[in-house]
Amino acid sequence: MHKIGDTLGPELIIKAYNTEKDIWGYCVIDNTQRGPGKGGIRMTPSVSEEEVCRLARAMTLKNSLADIPFGGAKSGICCDPKRMTPKEKKEVIQWFARALKPVLISKYIAGPDVNTTEKEMQHFVEAARNRKAATGKPSKLKGLPHELGSTGYGVAIACREALGYKGIDIKGARIAIEGFGNVGTFCFKFLSSWGAVIVAVSDSRGTIFNEKGLKYGDLMKVKRSTGSVSNATGEKLTSNEIFELGVDVLIPAALPDVIGEANVDRVKAKIIVEGANIPIREEYEFRLHKQGVLVIPDFVANAGGVISSYAEHKGMNEKKMFALVEEKITGSVTRLLSELSKEKRTPRDIAYDLALGGLTQFP
Numbered sequence: 001m002h003k004i005g006d007t008l009g010p011e012l013i014i015k016a017y018n019t020e021k022d023i024w025g026y027c028v029i030d031n032t033q034r035g036p037g038k039g040g041i042r043m044t045p046s047v048s049e050e051e052v053c054r055l056a057r058a059m060t061l062k063n064s065l066a067d068i069p070f071g072g073a074k075s076g077i078c079c080d081p082k083r084m085t086p087k088e089k090k091e092v093i094q095w096f097a098r099a100l101k102p103v104l105i106s107k108y109i110a111g112p113d114v115n116t117t118e119k120e121m122q123h124f125v126e127a128a129r130n131r132k133a134a135t136g137k138p139s140k141l142k143g144l145p146h147e148l149g150s151t152g153y154g155v156a157i158a159c160r161e162a163l164g165y166k167g168i169d170i171k172g173a174r175i176a177i178e179g180f181g182n183v184g185t186f187c188f189k190f191l192s193s194w195g196a197v198i199v200a201v202s203d204s205r206g207t208i209f210n211e212k213g214l215k216y217g218d219l220m221k222v223k224r225s226t227g228s229v230s231n232a233t234g235e236k237l238t239s240n241e242i243f244e245l246g247v248d249v250l251i252p253a254a255l256p257d258v259i260g261e262a263n264v265d266r267v268k269a270k271i272i273v274e275g276a277n278i279p280i281r282e283e284y285e286f287r288l289h290k291q292g293v294l295v296i297p298d299f300v301a302n303a304g305g306v307i308s309s310y311a312e313h314k315g316m317n318e319k320k321m322f323a324l325v326e327e328k329i330t331g332s333v334t335r336l337l338s339e340l341s342k343e344k345r346t347p348r349d350i351a352y353d354l355a356l357g358g359l360t361q362f363p
């Protein structure tokens, strides 16, 4: 079990139990020094209090590094939304909104995360009876939905900067992306539009590998018609094999803890850009650092979503939001890489100190 609790937080943990449906929900407000805790709600069968605590801490660091006046928080509802009807999913998210009412806006602002979308955010704010209780809402509610792809865009920018640092041309760079959801698809779209070659993509049913590069449109079609990208043209591998491919960049963009004891020594990528939250525990990031792999940590690379949340909170339009994501992610990655070129510490340690600096300015 990861140690929870230090001088930063968590400040408050709310555990809610749905007596009717036998479902637990967790909201962890890690740190509010910079403002109300901001973090999405995930609905997965495996989410635990510990996972939500780790994710909430990543949000504290992310908002501080991106210099956004939000604190860090996160929520998880332990259930399997794939086995629910739309009506049941709506009831669960609205139950959770009512349970969190005492802390909404003042201490916590929700957003989408794994298995929650603009639709759930609409249901959430309806139950909370306040539009400011969540970001990532549909545009008819003056939202900037995460379906615009702000996170994937930011991850793609972090990837572009990391490639530049390693002296690899983005045109022709070979990239593998784990997960073909919100983050993975937009990452794919932006990187391929800049000339990168996406050679592998995975989802829960497997990995598809194609030396010549995969096509976005083909993958979307195959995913829609067969339910999995692994049925696209190419070599079919298992979901786990994506982490061991000899590519320039590996982008984990789905699950937590995907690189660990079992596969860390088999990673051949030159760069890992963490699109997902907490895809690699610190000790394994350290091992990768020793192996010469450049790892851009989650709270640096995937801050695009929360930067978009801030843009939505401030009433910005889509164009201004994308410009802000580019400016902030380029700024954070450049600061990190410039420090990295001077010292031997891991990128996470360096980024952590940069983020901490942003917290001490907010007593």
Ligand code: NAD
Binding pocket: 112, 113, 114, 115, 116, 146, 151, 178, 179, 180, 181, 182, 183, 184, 202, 203, 204, 205, 239, 253, 254, 255, 256, 275, 276, 277, 278, 302, 303, 305, 306
């Ligand atoms: P999503 O629900 O849209 O997509 C998740 C994807 O993961 C799906 O394509 C699913 O098929 C795939 N997946 C599930 N099991 C898998 C497996 N075993 N192997 C490979 N793929 C598998 O979720 P998302 O919004 O894209 O989020 C992905 C990650 O990025 C999460 O860690 C999330 O916390 C993080 N993140 C998301 C955002 C955002 O704005 N969406 C922001 C910051 C961080």
